[in-house]
Amino acid sequence: MRELVFTIQKNQLIAKHMFNFVLTGDTSDIMKPGQFVNIQVPGFFLRRPFSVCDWRENELTLIYKVVGNGTEALSKMSAGQELSILSGLGNGYELREIKNPFIIGGGAGVPPLYGLAKRLVEKNITPKIILGFNNSDEIFYVNEFKSLGLEVTVTTLDGSYGVKGLVTDVIDNCEYAYVCGPLPMLKAVHKKVSDGQFSFEARMGCGFGVCMGCSVKIKDGYKRICKDGPVLNYSEILWDEI
Amino acid sequence: MRELVFTIQKNQLIAKHMFNFVLTGDTSDIMKPGQFVNIQVPGFFLRRPFSVCDWRENELTLIYKVVGNGTEALSKMSAGQELSILSGLGNGYELREIKNPFIIGGGAGVPPLYGLAKRLVEKNITPKIILGFNNSDEIFYVNEFKSLGLEVTVTTLDGSYGVKGLVTDVIDNCEYAYVCGPLPMLKAVHKKVSDGQFSFEARMGCGFGVCMGCSVKIKDGYKRICKDGPVLNYSEILWDEI
Amino acid sequence: MIDLTTTLSNLKLDNPIIPASGTFGYGVEMAELYDLNILGSISIKGTTQNARYGNDLPRIAESSSGVINSVGLQNPGIEKVINYELPNLAKIFHKPVIANISGFSVEEYVYCAERVDKISNVGLIEVNVSCPNVHGGGLAFGVDCEKVAEVTKAVKKVTTKPIYIKLSPNVTDIVSIAKSAEQAGADGLSLINTLLAMRIDIKTRKPILANVMGGLSGAAIFPVALRMVYQVHKAVKIPVIGMGGISKAEDVIEMMLAGASAVQIGAANLIDPLICKSIIEKLPELCERLGIKKLSDIIGAA
Amino acid sequence: MIDLTTTLSNLKLDNPIIPASGTFGYGVEMAELYDLNILGSISIKGTTQNARYGNDLPRIAESSSGVINSVGLQNPGIEKVINYELPNLAKIFHKPVIANISGFSVEEYVYCAERVDKISNVGLIEVNVSCPNVHGGGLAFGVDCEKVAEVTKAVKKVTTKPIYIKLSPNVTDIVSIAKSAEQAGADGLSLINTLLAMRIDIKTRKPILANVMGGLSGAAIFPVALRMVYQVHKAVKIPVIGMGGISKAEDVIEMMLAGASAVQIGAANLIDPLICKSIIEKLPELCERLGIKKLSDIIGAA
Numbered sequence A, B: 001m002r003e004l005v006f007t008i009q010k011n012q013l014i015a016k017h018m019f020n021f022v023l024t025g026d027t028s029d030i031m032k033p034g035q036f037v038n039i040q041v042p043g044f045f046l047r048r049p050f051s052v053c054d055w056r057e058n059e060l061t062l063i064y065k066v067v068g069n070g071t072e073a074l075s076k077m078s079a080g081q082e083l084s085i086l087s088g089l090g091n092g093y094e095l096r097e098i099k100n101p102f103i104i105g106g107g108a109g110v111p112p113l114y115g116l117a118k119r120l121v122e123k124n125i126t127p128k129i130i131l132g133f134n135n136s137d138e139i140f141y142v143n144e145f146k147s148l149g150l151e152v153t154v155t156t157l158d159g160s161y162g163v164k165g166l167v168t169d170v171i172d173n174c175e176y177a178y179v180c181g182p183l184p185m186l187k188a189v190h191k192k193v194s195d196g197q198f199s200f201e202a203r204m205g206c207g208f209g210v211c212m213g214c215s216v217k218i219k220d221g222y223k224r225i226c227k228d229g230p231v232l233n234y235s236e237i238l239w240d241e242i
Numbered sequence C, D: 001m002i003d004l005t006t007t008l009s010n011l012k013l014d015n016p017i018i019p020a021s022g023t024f025g026y027g028v029e030m031a032e033l034y035d036l037n038i039l040g041s042i043s044i045k046g047t048t049q050n051a052r053y054g055n056d057l058p059r060i061a062e063s064s065s066g067v068i069n070s071v072g073l074q075n076p077g078i079e080k081v082i083n084y085e086l087p088n089l090a091k092i093f094h095k096p097v098i099a100n101i102s103g104f105s106v107e108e109y110v111y112c113a114e115r116v117d118k119i120s121n122v123g124l125i126e127v128n129v130s131c132p133n134v135h136g137g138g139l140a141f142g143v144d145c146e147k148v149a150e151v152t153k154a155v156k157k158v159t160t161k162p163i164y165i166k167l168s169p170n171v172t173d174i175v176s177i178a179k180s181a182e183q184a185g186a187d188g189l190s191l192i193n194t195l196l197a198m199r200i201d202i203k204t205r206k207p208i209l210a211n212v213m214g215g216l217s218g219a220a221i222f223p224v225a226l227r228m229v230y231q232v233h234k235a236v237k238i239p240v241i242g243m244g245g246i247s248k249a250e251d252v253i254e255m256m257l258a259g260a261s262a263v264q265i266g267a268a269n270l271i272d273p274l275i276c277k278s279i280i281e282k283l284p285e286l287c288e289r290l291g292i293k294k295l296s297d298i299i300g301a302a
């Protein structure tokens, strides 16, 4: 973890309420897909956590959804403006040597899965991608996943694109899944898969493990979503309590 | 009074800690020299009051001294940035038909006197200018006053420029003075002049007369520096209480 | 059409937005900026029996998201308020106003309440019990259950209009004070007043305010105010006017969810004189977005 | 050279900067960022007799210039703190630390105090009396003079190290509580803890925190904290550790002018993990500018 200054390069609406956010800066603290950064949005007290969608030397890509005042303010910022960012937070996904895992994402949970898919492909693993959205207006990054040469199934609640329904309606015979999305989706998905890694959200005080603001009970004690997560293993999660 | 948006045109260091601040925007609420504006500096709760130094259609000039966090932040802003400003506040100087008045200013109190001098000159009045500074590093706008065709006497505390001493050392036979400067200077000057208008400062809550944060006792009741001032008349001021 | 109306005892307001006492003068300055008749009501500057100049300057200090004032109840005294300020306000604001009164003794509260009760454009009397109780040793009336009850009863005896007791937040247990006021006959409660606070000038090494301490208000205190309104609303049956740090339409909704029947806006007026107007204009759209048809339905819904 | 040293009872600190309990864990995460040995001391997360998970999530809400937490004293319990966390911290931080303890009964305070008193790298014991007093009906110990005195006396009896009572700001009269602690034998006082506060989610219409209410801290509360430190310092003879909203070097000076012998920095660590380091680096230059040669000279100078 380090406190760094990044410069906004691009801040572009790519779907309803959804922004593609490209920043220039030192990305050397980011080690794994599924890690996150914590952004100081000017005018707000707490930082805002966002998963790393993708990164390379000196370039960080995030995708965020405007849901409240902080993301609203972020959406009004423009290229050239600087932001204080805590980079390289959280554990991230462990890249397992499983040949045909599923990658299952929903809405604002999709971003980190792109960086994950890319790195799995680099390791010659071919994940099957399932992405769920409310409707066609909210869909993003489907082509980016396809460009990695992957098979992508999209579901929409209203059937306006892809399969009508939930991601769980199209999960078939899944042994291992990398998952990110809203809590109800994570809970539903866990019942359809045998094993996997699930990325969680929590309101955070610090984002680096000192305040206990994000602590959840697991089978063997507790874990801080920000430091010991955000990615937890299928088998350690107390699905009835989380 | 109106709440308006101004755009920074110039923000330039002109003397030690002293910035010349030119803004573009609607100046039609400014009627008299000695009025002030109240600026919302981003990140600060209260607005910051500054006297109008000069104005013309669509252009406002202020001069401010960096003394604390708000003015420090202001000094870091640059051309093109926008500011919320309450314009046209306070009473301003009344332009009296007195042939040879004195204009006496000290430090950060000098700015409004330039706009005043300019408008007196337009009315064919020739004020005698006396400006006091701590030392030569802090001097500004002497040439601007001279360009109006006026005689300017400068005093510095350390004698590094002009006459060594205080403005009061060079006030001679003054019947009427327009004065602006720190409180001790105003008090000292009042003893050397027979009549005049004095501009005061006060910590302000609102700047437009509703909070009573700036109220001072005068001979006949009280006056709000922001609304009934900042310019008070020699004869109404309770010099021992203010 | 979203219904923004709300009710404070027998007073029906077009909307819940009321400028708070001490931050709106007697309306005349603000009337230069907009037609005040869009407001739900106006709470006038706190009035005492005799004219008061208040505390020495400086009376204003700043903090992160807040302002600290030690104005000290400057006001022209009840006679001038009744004979000059209120009739003046009636000319520009054609709805009932809230008369905020203060006192340093029970007798002073009674005197002021009795006088304003007779004024036709006064719709409600707000009794600020945050002044130091000179007879009782200087702590505010509002920090003591018995004193609050005493003032409430005494004021109720001489009035016919709804009496709202304005509570101080500088207490261990706001709920028991609120209940004392209710039991003593208060028709409603206003909360919160300012939090006791101070600042020091690090250059001069002296307190910034001439009075040393003052009252903190503004966005900084919103979550404390919200908590107190929530606690008090749950504990009493009379209406609550919520205030403390409200600075946008969302805050109004939040305060009403906590239990406020109407809200007052204080410090926000000082930095954005158009804030009450902006909020009133924004409320219908916000209600629409939140699925609120009748704003008063959400009072205490949290 | 500016002298930044200061003293808390028999504990001499290189500088007055101490991360506040609950906002710095047990130091290990922060040690990734900088060498902790630049700090004056460290106040560790509040420890109870048994391990506590704390409250349900969400535990964090935000406000203007503030954060509201309802962590609920999550900690691994006194044994693990003594056997694992404190020795671990001793490896990376080579100065005496402040052991912050909490309890829900007088016996629990006594138990924890007695245990930490024997630990060599504990320099001072900070007794947080803001927990709800389960025996006494749920209000915090810290809001009642007698309870504070009782806890103080009981803890003093079983300890040899300096005992600092950490006071709750949610009281009518902080001064009388401070005096009770002093009379009961406290060696010093820490203030303030968080202000009771809450937020409501206007979309779900429910309180944001699962626990409904939580404690407000951060820059928003600075002027309230400063006022309390000022009042308490004037009323007692024992040293005061000042905290509440400190977020820059200037705030440290202001808090010391109000009467703090040292300061703690809480919420600011959460948003800027380097804040304690930045402040320590900035202090000499700031002192220079303000004409301060020996920082401890200004304690209570306002």
Ligand SMILES: Cc1cc2nc3c(=O)[nH]c(=O)nc-3n(C[C@H](O)[C@H](O)[C@H](O)COP(=O)(O)OP(=O)(O)OC[C@H]3O[C@@H](n4cnc5c(N)ncnc54)[C@H](O)[C@@H]3O)c2cc1C
Binding pocket: A036, A046, A047, A048, A049, A050, A051, A052, A062, A063, A064, A065, A066, A067, A068, A069, A070, A071, A072, A108, A109, A111, A112, A200, A201, A202, A203, A204, A230, D061, D062
């Ligand atoms: C590890 C992690 C990774 C995330 N990655 C992404 C991402 O890639 N893209 C994306 O669009 N969103 C992501 N989120 C959610 C994102 O952090 C929130 O949407 C954002 O903080 C909302 O800020 P706001 O000011 O607009 O909302 P407000 O509701 O105004 O925020 C108020 C407070 O609540 C917090 N908060 C509100 N919603 C959430 C939430 N869902 N999770 C955590 N804190 C919240 C805010 O951070 C802030 O402290 C992630 C969250 C976490 C914890």
Ligand SMILES: Cc1cc2nc3c(=O)[nH]c(=O)nc-3n(C[C@H](O)[C@H](O)[C@H](O)COP(=O)(O)OP(=O)(O)OC[C@H]3O[C@@H](n4cnc5c(N)ncnc54)[C@H](O)[C@@H]3O)c2cc1C
Binding pocket: B036, B046, B047, B048, B049, B050, B051, B052, B063, B064, B065, B066, B067, B068, B069, B070, B071, B072, B108, B109, B111, B112, B200, B201, B202, B203, B204, B230, C061, C062
């Ligand atoms: C009517 C009027 C006209 C002014 N005109 C000018 C001008 O033309 N040029 C100029 O350099 N300065 C002028 N000042 C002073 C200027 O307002 C302050 O220097 C400025 O507010 C300081 O802000 P800060 O954040 O840097 O200081 P801080 O000390 O950090 O400010 C803290 C608070 O105190 C207030 N404050 C601090 N000093 C003063 C002061 N001297 N007067 C009023 N409020 C103060 C601030 O506004 C703020 O609310 C004027 C003041 C008034 C009242």
Ligand SMILES: Cc1cc2nc3c(=O)[nH]c(=O)nc-3n(C[C@H](O)[C@H](O)[C@H](O)COP(=O)(O)O)c2cc1C
Binding pocket: B205, B211, B212, B213, C020, C021, C022, C023, C045, C046, C047, C067, C069, C071, C073, C100, C128, C166, C192, C193, C194, C216, C217, C218, C219, C221, C243, C244, C245, C246, C264, C265, C266, C267, C268
């Ligand atoms: C400058 C100022 C003057 C005030 N004067 C009064 C007053 O006379 N009577 C009163 O009951 N409250 C007074 N208050 C308190 C406000 O009415 C309100 O209760 C408090 O400021 C909290 O609301 P806010 O955070 O929106 O300002 C005053 C507040 C300010 C800022």
Ligand SMILES: Cc1cc2nc3c(=O)[nH]c(=O)nc-3n(C[C@H](O)[C@H](O)[C@H](O)COP(=O)(O)O)c2cc1C
Binding pocket: A205, A211, A212, A213, D020, D021, D022, D023, D045, D046, D047, D067, D069, D071, D073, D100, D128, D166, D192, D193, D194, D216, D217, D218, D219, D221, D243, D244, D245, D246, D264, D265, D266, D267, D268
């Ligand atoms: C997340 C969090 C956890 C805290 N935990 C404790 C604690 O365990 N014990 C304690 O005495 N104070 C605790 N506090 C209070 C702080 O130590 C401090 O008194 C308070 O936050 C005010 O300082 P600040 O405004 O700098 O944060 C906690 C504060 C926060 C924000």
Ligand code: FES
Binding pocket: A203, A204, A205, A206, A207, A208, A209, A210, A211, A212, A213, A214, A215, A224, A225, A226, A227
């Ligand atoms: S957010 Fe602070 S420990 Fe996780």
Ligand code: FES
Binding pocket: B203, B204, B205, B206, B207, B208, B209, B210, B211, B212, B213, B214, B215, B224, B225, B226, B227
């Ligand atoms: S600053 Fe509010 S009345 Fe003058």
